[in-house]
Amino acid sequence: MSLVPPKEWFTNDYTVYVPKDEKNNTFDSYINIIIKTSLRSGLRIKGANDLVIGWKIISGVGFSRASFPLASDGVYHVYHKNPLANFSAVVYGMTPQKLFAFPAGMKWQQPLDANCSRTETIGGDKIDNDCDGVTDEELANGVDDDGDGISDEDLVTLKPNFNVPKM
Secondary structure, three states: OOOOOOHHHOEOEEEEEEOEOOOOOEOEEEEEEEEEHHHHHHEEEEOOOOOOOOOEEEOOOOEEEEEEEEOOOEEEEEEEOOOOOOEEEEEEEEOOOOEEEEEOOOOOOOOOOOOOOOOOOOOOOOOOOOOOOOOOOEOOOOOOOOOOOOOOOOEOOOOOOOOOOOO
16 A cells, blocks of 8 residues: 555656665566646656556546556656646555555645745745745746746746856
8 A cells, every 4th residue: 555645746756766675686666657648748757668658547537547667676767848747656566575655756735824925936945935835836937837927936947047158
């Protein structure tokens, strides 16, 4: 059994380590993904070869799920090309004697604070800079990505800050 985080805790980037057991046996390991059906094509898994995607639509909710085999022990990077496309990832594995399952990670959300005050955004700071109950939901693109009437106020990643030398 494993906990599945609520969709508010989904994130868009996971790094997963698949272990061997104490006798150096490799687990048959998988990662179970739940993602909005419309966002499936942007999912990427680095470290996994020859993925066969058998998506199953979860009826009535607009989400799909799939289990991807992870070939062996090691590190896998699971992410979406769009940094605003969050999804759930649960890793599980088994040997003839053992079984494990755990959420690959999650984005912890602080409860909405009635005394919240807007703060200057630093991309990826995991702070609710615009007091809407969600952290890091905008891209630095001049567009109001979260639909609150303000653009670029609670950024997923840092705004680029560099100087190009004159030639």
